Amino acid sequence: MKLILCQPAIQRFEWELEVCLTNLQSVGFGMKDVVLLFTVNDYKVPETLASKYGVEVHTYTDKRSDRQYIPSVKPWLWWQYLAEDPEREKEDYFYFDSDVIFRKRPDFRKLKAKSDRWLCSNTLSYISVDYIKQCEHGEEILKRMADIVGVTVASLETINHNSGGAQWLISHPSAEYWRKVYADSNRLWQYLQTVDSNIQKWTAEMWSQLWNMMYFNIGPVISDELDFCWATDPVKRWNETKIMHNAGVTGDMHDLFFKGKYTDRVPFGEDLSFVDKLKCSYKYAQAIKAVK
Structure with a gap:
C-alpha cells in the first residue's frame, strides 16, 4: 500500500508536508511508502522533501486547461501519475491531504479496499444527498450536478449513507477515472458559481470523486477507522x-x-x-x- 498526497509545490504545502511527514513517521508509517505528487512551481520543494524524508516525489508541469478551481489539481495529478505508468493502476493507495495528522495508525486489517469497493471517512454532514437537498434550491441543484457527472439522482440516493470523502483507501484506480473526476470537478465548480444557494461550493471536487465512483461502478463504504476530528x-x-x-x-x-x-x-x-x-x-x- 502506498500513501499518496497531491498538491502544488509551493511554500504553504512544503511546511504542511513537513508537519505531516514528521507525524507519519512518529506513528509508524514507512517513508518509502509515501508518494508525493506536485505541479511544478518551486523545484526546491520536492527536492528538499525527497532528500530530508526519503519519500518518492513526482512533479508535473501544470497543463490544466482551467486553473481557477484550486482543488482540481488533485485529480489532475492522479491522472498524470497513473497515465504515466499503467502498473500503478494495480496498487492500493491511502489518499489524504497534507493538512492531516494522526493520533495513531489506523488498523489496516479493518480497511480492506477492493477494486469495486473503496473505503472513506464520514463526511455525511457536508457531502450527502440529504445535505444538498436541505440547501436553498437543493433539489434542483442536485439534479443538475448529477447530470454534469452523468449519474442519476436515484443512484446517488443508494450511497446517501456512504457519502464519504477526505481520507480514502483506494484499490486499483484507473487514469480514466481520475481524468473524469478532474474534468467534472471544474464543471461542477463552474456550475455552482452560477447558483444562488448556501451550498458549500468549495467541495465540488469531493462530489466529483464520490459520484464518479457510481459512474465507474465502485461502491463507497464509510469506515469508523477513518473517522476524523x-x-x-x-x-x-x-x-x-x-x-x-x-x-x-x-x-x-x-x-x-x-x-x-x-x-x-x-x-x-x-x-x-x-x-x-x-x-x-x-x-x-x-x-x-x-x-x-
Missing part, C-alpha cells in the same frame, strides 16, 4: 478518532492555529502558546513543534 473540535474528539484534519479555523479565531497566516512563511519557531489546549488545534500546534 477538526481543528475546531473539543480535544476529547482527538482521543475518539485516529485522524485530525487541520481545517475549520478562520482568521478571527485568535485562540487557534490559523494556517492561512502561513501562505508565504513557515510556522516553525513561532510562539504558539496562545493555542487553546482544550481544542484539537493544540494537537496540531504540537505536531508543528515536533518538526526538526
Whole structure:
C-alpha cells in the first residue's frame, strides 16, 4: 500500500508536508511508502522533501486547461501519475491531504479496499444527498450536478449513507477515472458559481470523486477507522478518532492555529502558546513543534 498526497509545490504545502511527514513517521508509517505528487512551481520543494524524508516525489508541469478551481489539481495529478505508468493502476493507495495528522495508525486489517469497493471517512454532514437537498434550491441543484457527472439522482440516493470523502483507501484506480473526476470537478465548480444557494461550493471536487465512483461502478463504504476530528473540535474528539484534519479555523479565531497566516512563511519557531489546549488545534500546534 502506498500513501499518496497531491498538491502544488509551493511554500504553504512544503511546511504542511513537513508537519505531516514528521507525524507519519512518529506513528509508524514507512517513508518509502509515501508518494508525493506536485505541479511544478518551486523545484526546491520536492527536492528538499525527497532528500530530508526519503519519500518518492513526482512533479508535473501544470497543463490544466482551467486553473481557477484550486482543488482540481488533485485529480489532475492522479491522472498524470497513473497515465504515466499503467502498473500503478494495480496498487492500493491511502489518499489524504497534507493538512492531516494522526493520533495513531489506523488498523489496516479493518480497511480492506477492493477494486469495486473503496473505503472513506464520514463526511455525511457536508457531502450527502440529504445535505444538498436541505440547501436553498437543493433539489434542483442536485439534479443538475448529477447530470454534469452523468449519474442519476436515484443512484446517488443508494450511497446517501456512504457519502464519504477526505481520507480514502483506494484499490486499483484507473487514469480514466481520475481524468473524469478532474474534468467534472471544474464543471461542477463552474456550475455552482452560477447558483444562488448556501451550498458549500468549495467541495465540488469531493462530489466529483464520490459520484464518479457510481459512474465507474465502485461502491463507497464509510469506515469508523477513518473517522476524523477538526481543528475546531473539543480535544476529547482527538482521543475518539485516529485522524485530525487541520481545517475549520478562520482568521478571527485568535485562540487557534490559523494556517492561512502561513501562505508565504513557515510556522516553525513561532510562539504558539496562545493555542487553546482544550481544542484539537493544540494537537496540531504540537505536531508543528515536533518538526526538526
